[in-house]
Amino acid sequence: MTTTERAATPGGHDGPGTDGWAPRLVALDIDGTLLRWTDESPATASSSPASSVEEIRPAVRDAVRRAAAAGAEVVLASGRSPYDMTRVADLLELHAPGAEPLWVVAANGAVVFRYPPVDVVHEETFDARDSVAAALERHPEAIVAVEERGVGYRMNRPFPPGELTGRHTLASVDELLAEPVTRVIIRDPQASVEDFVALAEGLGLHGTEYVVGWTAWLDIMPVGVSKASGLQHVVDRLGLTAGDVLAIGDGRNDVEMLRWAGRGVAMGQAVEAVHEAADDVTATVDDDGAAVELSRWF
Template identity: 30%
Template sequence: MSIKLIAIDVDQTLLNSNGQVLPSTVKAVQAALAANIKVVLCSGRPLAGVRPYLTQLGISGADQYVITFNGAVTESVAGTILAQSLINNPLYRELTAFSKAQRVPLNVLDWQSVIYTADRDVNWVMVQQAWENHAGLLIREPDELPTDFQIAKAVFTGEGAQLDAAEPRIRASFGNDLYIVRASTHFLEIMNARVNKGQALADLAHHLGFAPEDVLAIGDEQNDLPMFKVAGTAIAMGNGGAAAKRAADAVTGTNDADGVAQAIEKWALQAN
């Protein structure tokens, strides 16, 4: 088996617990690139939120790719859109109305990475999210935006206990029409029903002419499970959740202990 594409989650996988890329990860990624292996960052973040890491890793050009918004947008690192699946305006309005009625903070991102919220009392999670993604944060009511305004992703944010309580109601209200995934303690993310990292990864692999056995996926959380299903080799981080570890073919080191580098070296470079 020869690995031709490595799909890597960003938060708590590519990045250590301090939000940094380890030197060992940079070295392993650059070795993979030198071996003509595509390295694709797959994240819930927009392109602006992953671009600093692409630069640090040396991933550039029109023939390298990134999957953003948990699969809602697939594009080249140069910014050419290959595919996008957005949430329409009526559903965006329903999500906003639900957020207000249920008092659960909500923000949405358009495909150009701008964050919008109708909440005038902006919580700390939302502010941190905007900072991490190098995105603007605009307070706007739906009626202040164009009638054809569409979004790449909606995010319910807040403390863990608040989202734990709200998640069943959110799934009951929107689960038939949209893809809902708990990306972390503070984020419950909502995308187009077709969207997930696995579908985007499968579509990109097909576009490149790669079979599932050519793909290695590395991740840590529930939103990585769909890409584990489509990759020939799925590796969970040592710091990953129980669901990710159960779904993976193997478990590597933690994000603080060279886990990504270990996975690339063992299951991609040595296998090739």
């Protein structure tokens, strides 16, 4: 199944076991799904962990733990780097001594790893030089960053405070892109979301090649890579299918995942395009929407 094909969906369930279906794998976005933002409006949809409080509300944590205790495979799926996702896994307290390591889909599907410890089992890279050069022609003042796995980020200029975690190393754009990368972040604090949607369209980026966040933030990934493609790698390894998956998310980078999963659920505060991609819509992150949905099944 490709990431643009819809899985056979059990959407529209009224509760556990109504037609014999139950999730065997739960795929969870992080920012805006498990974690709330620190202010009224989110900073970025796909990649800025510092825009969220590093705290999971008890109702959400307990619901995730019930799913795991019931035998469902819990997979975190985010635009965050692996470095940023391990802290969230620690907050969920799912990896008890002797338990199987968690599956984690990072960088919008470009990196799949087990944790703990971090063991990368799948990685997609690409040559981003042409795409970045074209983006900088349109936004010459934009900041460019690539992940330095396990450490932080390398960037051509500093990001706005708090938007990227880990160690920050400055380098020229040529140095950043000298080798293939898993993802490139383009950020222009002076631009708008609409500017960056137009930028992506002007670059000819379609489908799962890019994600525009809640602000002027553009993630460029390898062609065909998304959270859905990363999760497909996980279900293949586990002997499951997309139809076994319950996925919950709120960002534009969740659209492919929600379409792909057997049951895709959008958070209440998500934009309309995310709602349209989902089988159902739960409560907002402020109202523990992820817990509301998980409690239907576990």
